[in-house]
Each structure stands twice: as C-alpha cells, then as structure tokens.
Amino acid sequence: MAKIEANAADPVIDMAVISSHDALSLARKNLLQAIDTSRLQSFDKLYTAAQDPIGDNMAVGYTFYASSIVYRSDLVSIESWNDLLGEKLADNVALPNITGTQGPLTLMMLNKAEGGKPGEFSGTISAIGKHADDIVTFYSRSSELAQLMNQEEVIAAPVGRFAWSRFKSSPLPFAWAEPKEGQAGGMNVMIMTANNGNEDLAYKLMDYWLSTEVQTRIAEALIDSPANTEVKVSDEVAENLTYGAELINSLNILDPAVIIANRDVWVEQWNNEVIR
Amino acid sequence: MFLNRSEGFALALPAALFTCLVFLVPVGILLSAAFQAEPGVWSLQGYVDFFSQPLNQSVFLRTLKLGVLVAGTSAVIGYAAAFCIVNLPASSRGRIFGLVVLPLMISPVARTYAWIVILGRTGIVNDVIVGLGLSETPIRLLFTETAVFIGLLQLFLPLMIISLVSAMENIPQDVVPAARVLGASWFQVFFRVILPLTKEGLVIGGTLVFTGALTAYITPAILGGSKVLMLETLLYQKVNVSNDFVSASVIAMILIVMCFSANLVLKRIASVRS
Amino acid sequence: MSRLTIWLILGTTLTFLIGPFLIVIFAGASAGEALSFPPQGLSLKWYAKVFTVESFRASFALSMFLAIFGTLTALLIGIPAAYALNRYNLPGAEAIRTIVAAPIIVPGIIVGLALLRYFVVPLDVTITMALFVTHTALVLPYAVRVVSSSLNNLRADMEEAAVILGCTRFQAFVKVVLPNIRGGILAAFILGFVTSFNEVPASLFLSGPGVRTLPIDMLSYMEITFDPSVAALSALLAFMSVAIVFVAERLLGFSRYV
Numbered sequence: 080m081a082k083i084e085a086n087a088a089d090p091v092i093d094m095a096v097i098s099s100h101d102a103l104s105l106a107r108k109n110l111l112q113a114i115d116t117s118r119l120q121s122f123d124k125l126y127t128a129a130q131d132p133i134g135d136n137m138a139v140g141y142t143f144y145a146s147s148i149v150y151r152s153d154l155v156s157i158e159s160w161n162d163l164l165g166e167k168l169a170d171n172v173a174l175p176n177i178t179g180t181q182g183p184l185t186l187m188m189l190n191k192a193e194g195g196k197p198g199e200f201s202g203t204i205s206a207i208g209k210h211a212d213d214i215v216t217f218y219s220r221s222s223e224l225a226q227l228m229n230q231e232e233v234i235a236a237p238v239g240r241f242a243w244s245r246f247k248s249s250p251l252p253f254a255w256a257e258p259k260e261g262q263a264g265g266m267n268v269m270i271m272t273a274n275n276g277n278e279d280l281a282y283k284l285m286d287y288w289l290s291t292e293v294q295t296r297i298a299e300a301l302i303d304s305p306a307n308t309e310v311k312v313s314d315e316v317a318e319n320l321t322y323g324a325e326l327i328n329s330l331n332i333l334d335p336a337v338i339i340a341n342r343d344v345w346v347e348q349w350n351n352e353v354i355r
Numbered sequence: 356m357f358l359n360r361s362e363g364f365a366l367a368l369p370a371a372l373f374t375c376l377v378f379l380v381p382v383g384i385l386l387s388a389a390f391q392a393e394p395g396v397w398s399l400q401g402y403v404d405f406f407s408q409p410l411n412q413s414v415f416l417r418t419l420k421l422g423v424l425v426a427g428t429s430a431v432i433g434y435a436a437a438f439c440i441v442n443l444p445a446s447s448r449g450r451i452f453g454l455v456v457l458p459l460m461i462s463p464v465a466r467t468y469a470w471i472v473i474l475g476r477t478g479i480v481n482d483v484i485v486g487l488g489l490s491e492t493p494i495r496l497l498f499t500e501t502a503v504f505i506g507l508l509q510l511f512l513p514l515m516i517i518s519l520v521s522a523m524e525n526i527p528q529d530v531v532p533a534a535r536v537l538g539a540s541w542f543q544v545f546f547r548v549i550l551p552l553t554k555e556g557l558v559i560g561g562t563l564v565f566t567g568a569l570t571a572y573i574t575p576a577i578l579g580g581s582k583v584l585m586l587e588t589l590l591y592q593k594v595n596v597s598n599d600f601v602s603a604s605v606i607a608m609i610l611i612v613m614c615f616s617a618n619l620v621l622k623r624i625a626s627v628r629s
Numbered sequence: 630m631s632r633l634t635i636w637l638i639l640g641t642t643l644t645f646l647i648g649p650f651l652i653v654i655f656a657g658a659s660a661g662e663a664l665s666f667p668p669q670g671l672s673l674k675w676y677a678k679v680f681t682v683e684s685f686r687a688s689f690a691l692s693m694f695l696a697i698f699g700t701l702t703a704l705l706i707g708i709p710a711a712y713a714l715n716r717y718n719l720p721g722a723e724a725i726r727t728i729v730a731a732p733i734i735v736p737g738i739i740v741g742l743a744l745l746r747y748f749v750v751p752l753d754v755t756i757t758m759a760l761f762v763t764h765t766a767l768v769l770p771y772a773v774r775v776v777s778s779s780l781n782n783l784r785a786d787m788e789e790a791a792v793i794l795g796c797t798r799f800q801a802f803v804k805v806v807l808p809n810i811r812g813g814i815l816a817a818f819i820l821g822f823v824t825s826f827n828e829v830p831a832s833l834f835l836s837g838p839g840v841r842t843l844p845i846d847m848l849s850y851m852e853i854t855f856d857p858s859v860a861a862l863s864a865l866l867a868f869m870s871v872a873i874v875f876v877a878e879r880l881l882g883f884s885r886y887v
Contacts, residue, residue, distance in 0.1 A: 081598060170495055176581055178596045216498045216580040219596075222852045229663055231476045232497055250662055346597075350410035354582065362798075363717025370710035370769060371725050377748060378732050378740065378766045385743035436642045439635040451639060453878060458646050460870040462827045464844045465863030468851070469649030472656045472666050472860065479652065479666050509645060516642075570736035572830040573848070587738055591833065594742060607739040614734070 083110055083272055090272040094281040096141065098180050099132050100335035102268045106137040107339070112273045114139055118282045121289040121307055126327055129266060129306040133335055138268035141288060142303035145321040145330055146184045146263040149228070149246050150235035152254035157235060159258050160185075160192040164206060169213035173227055173236040176217040177349040184263040185237045186345070187333045191260050198337045200345055208352030217354070221245070228253070239265070240321045244301050247319065264321070264330025267303070298322070386611070389604035401605045411589070411602075415609070418569060418586045421500065422617070425507045426565040429515040433560060437519035438549070441526075455516050463510060467577045470506050471497065474578075498580045506574040511567040515560035522556025523549070554625040561621045566614045586610055650867050657861030664857050675861040685862065687839070688846035691757070692826055695842065699764035700772070700821035704814065707772030712802070714773070715780040716788075726773075733770045737830030740767070745834045756837040763831050768821035775820060779813025780806075819877050823870060 080101055083092050087110055097105075105111050113136045116122045122130065122139070129140030150157050155167055163172055163185075175181035183200075190196075190203045207214070215233050218224045221242035227233040229249055246253040269288070271281050287293055294307040304320040305312075312322065321327065392400035405411050440451055458466060473479050474496040481493035496502055526549070534544045550557075575585040584592070590606040593599045652666050657676060661669030679685060710729060714722050732740065740763065749759045783806065791801035807814075832842045841849070843866075851859050 178592075211582075214582075215495060216582050219581065220852060226852065226854075230471070231493075232495070347408075350408065354410055354584065355413050360717060360719060363713040363719045366709035366713035366717075367719065367725050369706040370773065371728050373706055374728050374731060374766060374769060377744065377762045378735075379728065381743035381747035382731075382735055382739060384747045385739065432642060435638045439638050442635060451643070453874075454643055454647060457871065457874065458650075460823050460874050461650065461867045462844055462847075462863065462870075463829060464827075464847050465653060465867055466649065468847075468859060468863050469653045472652055472664060473649060477663075509649065512642075512646065570738070570830070572738055572833065577848075587736070587830070590738055590742075594834070600746070603742060607736070607742070610736050610739070611734075614736075 080105065084108070087273075090275040092272055093275040093277040094269065094271050094284060096267055096269050098335075099138065099140070099266050099268050100180075100338040102138040102270045103133040103335040104339050105270065106133060106135070110273055111137050111270050112275075112278075113137055114269075114271055114285075115282075119286050119289060121286065121291065121294075124291065124307050124309050125289065126306055126308055126324070128327070128332070129268075132266055132268055138270050139285065139289070140266040140268050140306045141294075142267050142306055143321045143327050143330070144265055144267075144304060145240040145326065146181060146237060146265060147240070148235055148237050148256040148258065149243070149253055150256055151228075151252060153252045154234050157256035157258060160188040160237075160260050162258075163189065163235070163237065164210045164213070168235050169210070171215065171234040172213065173215050173218050173224060173233040174207065175224075175237060176219050177346055177353075179219055180265060181221075181237060181239055183333055183338050183342070183345070184265060187331060188237070188258070188260055188263050191331065192258075198334075198341070200341070201348060204345065204348045205352055207349075211353050211355070225249075237263075240304070244319050261329060261331055262326075264327070264332045266306075266332070385604055386608050387604075388601060389608040392601055401601050405602055405605045405609075410584075414584045414586060414589050417500070417583070419613070421504055421507065421585065422565045422568045422613075424504060425511060425568040426515075426561050426617075428508055429512045429564050430557060430561060432512060433515035433519045434545075434549070436516050437523050440516070440520050441523045452520065455513050458509070459513050463571070463573050466510060467506055467573050470502065470509075470578055474502050474505070497578060498582050500579075500583055502578040503575050503583055503585070506578045507568045507571060510571060510574060511564040514563040514567065518556045518560030518563065519553060520556075522553035522559075526552045558618075558621045558625050562614075562618045565617045569610060569613055569617075650864070653860050653867070654864040657857050657864045659857045659860075662856060664860060668857075675857040676865065678856075678858045679862045679865060682850070682858065684841070684846055684850070685843070688841045688843040691760075691840065692843040695760055695764045696822045696825040699761055699825050700768050700818055702761075702765045703768040703772040703821055704776075704817060707769050707817070708776050708814065711773045711776040711780060712806070715777055716785060729773050730770045732766045737767070737828065738833060741831035741834035744831075749835065756835060756840040759835050760832060760840070760842065763835060764825045764828065767828060767831060768825050771820045771824060772817045775817035776810060776813050779810040779816075783809050815880070816877065819873060823873070 080097070083090070083095065083105060086092070102111070116130070116136060116139070119139065125140065126143070129143070132138055132140045148157050148160070148163065162168060163174065175185055177183070177186075186200045186203050189206070190200055193203065193206070195202055215227070218227065218236070221238050222245070224233070224236055224238055225242060225245040228236070228246065229251065231251070240255075243255060269285050271278065275281070289307060291307055291309045294305040295310045295312065297303050298305045298310055298312050298320055299316055301316070301319050304322055308324065312320070317323065321330075389401055390397050390399065392398055392404065406415070436455070440448060440455070443451060471478070475481070476493040476495070478496075480496060484490050485493055530548055530552075531544055534548050539547065570587060572587045572591065575583065575588045576591070579585065579588065581592075586606050586609065590603050593603040593606065655668055656664055656666045658671050658673060659668030659675065660672035707729075710725070713719060714726060719725070744759060744763055748754065748762075749756070754762075787809075788798075788801040788805050791805045792798060796804065827844060828842070829844045829848075832845055836842065836845050847859055847862060
C-alpha cells in the first residue's frame with residue numbers, strides 16, 4: 080500500500096491483491112481505476128458478493144475466507160463467540176490484534192453475541208479490556224498463533240480459515256468451531272492502479288486468476304478458497320477451505336466502509352483499555 | 356608522536372567520512388524528524404502527542420522500570436559473582452571468566468529462544484511447579500513482564516560481571532582482609548571498602564546493562580509480545596504496523612536521551628558517594 | 630568467605646547464564662515433533678534438517694559474507710584511523726574518535742530505520758549493499774577501539790627507529806607495526822565477526838524478500854514452524870561461537886580484548 084501511494088504519479092505496481100478495506104481506502108484516495116468487467120471472461124461465474132465488493136467496480140473478489148474459533152477439542156468445547164471471554168478459557172485464550180484484518184472480525188462477532196448494535200464496538204472493546212488479564216497475548220499473524228497453540232500456550236483463538244491447514248497437521252487435536260452466532264467472513268480482492276499503462280497485461284492476469292481452471296488448481300493446492308462458483312473440489316480439499324455457496328452466503332461480512340470509518344477510534348480505545 | 360598532520364588526517368579520513376555518510380547523516384535526519392510533527396515545521400508537538408497517549412506512557416514507564424530492575428539486579432548478582440571470581444585461584448579464574456564471557460558470543464536469538472523452552476507451559480519450570488504440586492495446571496509465564504525481566508537479565512548480566520571483575524582486580528589484595536581483621540563486618544567491608552573502590556566499574560557496567568535492556572529488541576518481542584510492549588517493540592510496531600514515522604522518531608530520540616541520562620546519573624551518583 | 634559459599638554463588642550464576650544453552654542443545658536433539666524439554670526421545674534428525682532448509686543455507690551464506698567482508702572492510706579503514714589517532718597529534722582527535730564510536734551508542738533498531746529511510750530508499754541501494762554498509766559501520770567502532778589499545782601498548786620509538794634507519798613510514802608500518810599488533814587485529818576481527826553475525830535490530834528493517842541474515846531468518850522461521858530445528862540451529866551456532874572463542878583464547882588470550 081505504501082508503494083502504491085508513494086508512486087501514485089508513475090505506478091510501479093499495476094495490479095495487486097489486498098483486503099477489501101485496504102482496497103476501499105486506496106479507491107477513496109483516487110489511486111485505483113474501475114475494472115472493465117466485460118474484459119473478464121469468468122466474471123459472471125463469481126459469487127455475487129465478489130463481483131463488486133467495494134462499489135463502482137473498483138475491485139473484484141478472488142477469494143473468501145471464513146473466520147471462526149480454532150480450539151483444543153480435548154480440553155474445551157466452543158458454542159458461542161462469547162466463550163472467548165468466558166471462565167473456561169481464562170488465561171488460555173489469544174485474540175487477534177486490532178491492527179490486523181482478523182481483529183475487527185472478532186469484534187463484530189463478540190458484538191453480535193452480546194446483542195450489541197451492529198458496527199458499534201465500543202462496548203465490546205471495553206468488555207475485552209475488562210478481561211485483558213485473562214488473555215495470553217494479541218497475535219498479529221496466523222503463523223504466530225499456530226506456534227502458540229502448538230506450544231500449548233493457548234487453547235483457543237479466532238483465526239481465518241486460510242490458516243486451518245497449519246492446525247490440522249498438528250499432532251494436537253484441534254477443531255474448528257461452528258458458534259451459534261455463525262462464522263465471520265472476509266474477502267480478498269484484485270485491484271488495478273490508476274494510469275498504470277499496463278492495463279492489457281493486468282486484465283490478462285486477472286482473467287487467468289479468476290478462471291475456473293486456475294481457481295480450482297489454487298484451491299487444490301490449499302492456497303486460497305475459490306470465488307468462482309464453478310470450481311468443484313473433493314470433500315477432502317473442501318475440508319480445508321471456505322467452500323460452497325451455502326457456507327459463503329452464511330458468512331457475517333463486515334462492511335469495509337465501517338472498518339475504514341472507525342478503525343482509528345477502535346485502535347485508540349483498544350490501546351487505552353486493552354493493551355494499556 | 357608524528358607531526359605530519361595532513362598525513363594523519365588522510366589516514367583517519369576514510370573511517371570518519373564513512374561513518375558520517377552512512378551513519379550520522381541518516382540517523383541525524385531521522386532524529387530531526389522527531390521535532391517536525393509536520394515536515395518543515397519545528398516543534399515539540401510530536402512529544403506532546405506521544406506522551407498524551409496512556410499506552411505510550413505505560414510503555415515508557417515499563418521500559419524505564421525494567422531497565423532499572425535489570426541493572427539493579429545484575430549489580431547485586433554481579434558484585435557477588437565478581438567478588439568470588441577475583442578470589443579464585445589464578446588457574447580456575449580464567450576458565451570461570453571465560454564461561455561468563457561465553458554467552459556474549461552466542462546469538463541473542465538462541466539465547467532468547469532458550470527461555471521459550473524453559474518458561475513455556477510445557478517447559479521445565481512448569482514441570483517442576485506442577486510436579487511439586489504448587490499448581491494443578493501449568494501457569495502462564497511467557498508474555499509477562501517477569502519473562503522479559505529474566506530474559507534481559509540473562510542477556511546482560513555478563514557485561515556487569517566483566518566490568519566489576521576488572522574494577523575489583525585493581526583493589527590491592529590485602530585491603531579486604533585488613534578491614535576484616537580490624538573488625539569490620541562484611542556489610543561494612545562492602546559499603547566502606549569495596550563499593551567506593553569499584554564505583555567506576557559499577558558506572559560502566561550499569562550503563563551497559565541499562566542501555567542494553569532498553570535497546571534490546573528480540574527479548575521483549577519474543578518473551579513479551581504485543582501485551583508487554585517496550586519502547587523498542589513499540590517503535591517497530593509504529594513503523595511496520597501503523598506507518599507512523601513521527602512517533603518512531605520520537606521514540607528513537609527518547610531512547611537515546613534515556614541512555615545518555617543513565618550514564619550521567621550513574622556518574623553523578625558515583626561522585627556524590629566519594 | 631568459605632570455598633563452599635564461593636562455589637555456590639558461582640554455580641548458581643553460571644547455571645543461570647549457561648544452563649539455557651544446555652537445554653536448547655537437548656531440546657534440539659528431540660525425536661518428537663514439537664519443542665519440549667526434556668526431549669521426547671533422542672534423535673539427531675532436527676540437527677540434520679537444519680542443513681536441508683533452503684532459506685537457512687541462503688541466509689547463513691549472507692550472514693557469513695557480511696560478517697567476513699564487513700569486518701575486513703571495517704579493519705581496512707579502521708586500522709589507518711586507529712594509527713592516526715594514536716601516532717599523530719591530531720587536533721580534533723577526540724571528535725574523530727566520537728564520530729567513529731557513534732554506531733555503538735545508537736540503538737540498532739534506529740540505525741536500521743534511519744538507513745532504510747534516508748540511505749537505502751533515496752539512493753536506491755540494494756538490500757545486500759545496505760546490509761553490508763550497515764554491518765561495516767556497526768563493526769568499525771570495535772575495530773578502531775581494539776586496534777587502538779594494541780597500538781597503545783606498542784612503543785612508538787620502534788617505528789621511529791625504523792624510519793631513522795631508512796624505512797619509509799609505510800614500510801615501517803608494514804614491517805614493524807603490523808606484525809606487533811597482529812593479535813589485536815585478529816581479536817578485532819573475531820569481535821567484529823561475532824557482532825555482525827549475531828546482529829538483529831539494525832538488520833530487521835533492512836531485510837527484503839529472499840535477502841535475510843541468519844538471525845532474522847530464524848525469527849521468521851519460528852513464526853511459521855514450531856519444530857525443534859530452530860533449537861538445533863541455535864545449538865549449532867552456539868557451538869560455532871564457542872569454538873571460535875576457544876581457539877582465539879588459546880591463540881591470543883582473547884578475553885583481555887573484549
């Protein structure tokens with residue numbers, strides 16, 4: 080993002096894949112160009128949610144991920160997002176840091192579990208602050224969490240499905256929770272920088288990436304879950320992914336505009352009440 | 356002494372020029388950014404903003420507290436260890452001193468990594484705690500101030516011992532026995548004889564340990580994580596997470612000022628005592 | 630103080646200082662999949678694995694390159710500087726000394742950030758070059774200090790005698806001074822090598838895709854995989870340092886230069 084901003088006049092990056100809220104913040108700074116969807120042959124095969132995720136055709140979603148709680152099935156069971164702050168996980172739970180993409184998703188689900196007003200996270204952050212001593216740490220990367228859980232420092236934490244294979248391969252019994260409030264979800268998108276001069280090549284790459292064949296291959300390699308509805312994978316592969324219309328349509332997705340509008344306020348409150 | 360000055364300057368020039376170009380100039384520009392909350396406008400606003408945030412205040416105080424604690428503890432252990440080393444027979448003295456120096460030569464990553472194995476829930480300390488029945492389940496030791504304190508102490512204690520050993524080697528051999536014969540208690544011997552004669556070493560060791568503890572990155576990063584932030588880890592976050600270069604420069608300046616003041620304060624204390 | 634008290638104090642202190650390494654050595658020799666102590670059975674498989682990890686080999690090579698050539702470059706410009714500061718009555722010698730020593734005083738993370746922002750980016754320097762320059766600057770103070778203290782112990786009238794006997798000053802330096810400060814130079818090289826090889830904070834900001842020093846690579850490996858191979862690698866590096874220091878101590882009584 081810093082590179083795209085620094086080289087706005089003479090882009091060194093023509094096309095990029097980033098989170099939907101990062102895409103929206105670049106779009107608002109007029110650094111992106113609208114994508115001509117007629118040049119993407121696979122466009123109509125994408126899930127509706129992926130076709131125009133941030134408005135004005137500024138981005139196209141290429142992968143979804145569910146986000147839920149991974150936990151040690153031999154030690155605890157997870158029914159609700161509220162369990163994260165409950166008695167049974169005290170001193171054994173980690174949360175994603177507010178600055179990453181997973182942090183706001185966890186806030187959203189905790190807020191929903193408490194019956195709070197959608198998008199109003201102040202009460203949720205305060206609740207986390209009250210339990211700050213019970214939380215082992217706030218992780219920044221899913222790999223860091225995988226390490227903590229394999230070390231048995233942590234027995235439950237919210238994480239994106241893209242990291243699930245790290246846990247599945249562990250000798251410890253890890254399970255993926257299906258809380259009653261549902262799973263959170265997010266999307267990564269493709270964007271094109273304004274006036275980059277390499278539009279033809281960029282469209283070619285995007286078209287290739289979104290095609291049924293390539294999306295299937297990427298899914299089979301367990302890299303990203305498909306956004307193309309025609310991708311078919313075996314049950315075994317699907318197990319590792321965020322796959323299928325039913326699941327994708329059930330995800331709780333946080334509006335990128337809400338994230339951009341509130342992130343600074345969240346971070347400040349988080350720093351003052353949670354990390355201290 | 357040779358008198359051909361231009362020849363002398365020519366010999367010293369490459370090193371001085373190199374340091375200026377690749378070190379002093381970049382660091383100077385970075386630090387000057389700490390006084391420009393907006394580019395080109397000189398002010399102390401960056402500091403006001405920094406200290407107005409409760410998180411930053413507590414990180415600053417924690418860094419100061421851990422620095423003082425680590426320096427203080429290593430002084431206490433350092434005096435005991437250094438006194439023992441100096442009183443060893445010459446043959447074993449060199450060997451033991453070598454063992455004290457040894458950890459300094461080993462990668463700090465390896466040194467900090469060891470503490471994960473020791474302090475983790477599956478680590479040896481917890482095995483002992485649970486084995487002795489002090490706690491039913493393993494307790495959380497990682498990501499606490501205690502873990503960072505232990506890691507820093509192990510990292511920098513050798514510097515204190517080395518400084519104190521070389522200071523004590525300069526005490527005439529019969530001074531301590533003489534004081535004892537004249538009826539001084541060990542307590543009196545320490546405060547009246549050893550301490551005044553080794554305060555130079557204490558100042559050097561104290562400065563090295565305090566500065567080291569303040570500016571260590573790996574230990575607070577691995578053993579403290581995002582819950583036990585210190586100024587170094589906060590600086591890294593400001594750059595890599597929030598792209599906030601003004602705050603990063605402010606933290607850099609604060610760290611440098613803290614290091615220099617520590618040296619001044621210690622020198623001051625040493626001169627007051629005499 | 631009784632002998633018992635002395636050995637009790639030293640034993641406790643040394644256990645605290647050295648014990649963790651012994652634990653790492655054994656943790657790396659575990660037959661199990663996860664890091665633990667005591668290890669779940671003994672095996673050398675993690676020690677073997679270290680050598681098969683591609684990124685470790687690349688970063689080890691880079692760290693070696695930086696430590697050797699960074700220190701050599703530092704000596705190349707540091708020895709003349711130390712000589713000038715010792716043998717010529719330079720006005721402003723103190724200022725030069727302070728300038729050259731400055732990299733030790735400033736925290737490494739600040740050095741890394743400053744170089745990234747105001748040296749690497751504006752001058753479009755490659756990352757390897759940036760690391761090389763940084764490591765040279767960080768090692769230079771040690772080179773100047775250790776060589777200076779060797780020169781202090783060498784009487785200046787020896788070279789003066791050589792000059793009177795017909796040597797040029799350069800010949801006098803090569804024939805008289807260099808052989809006499811060999812030990813100091815070797816000590817400076819070892820100290821510089823170890824400092825550079827173990828450096829983390831300054832290199833943190835100066836690492837790019839595929840270009841990482843070994844300690845930084847270990848940190849990022851730890852974030853991805855939690856198996857005992859980092860313990861094994863840590864132990865191997867510890868052995869390497871111990872061997873270097875041991876040899877140096879035997880050859881020239883290294884610890885008096887530290």
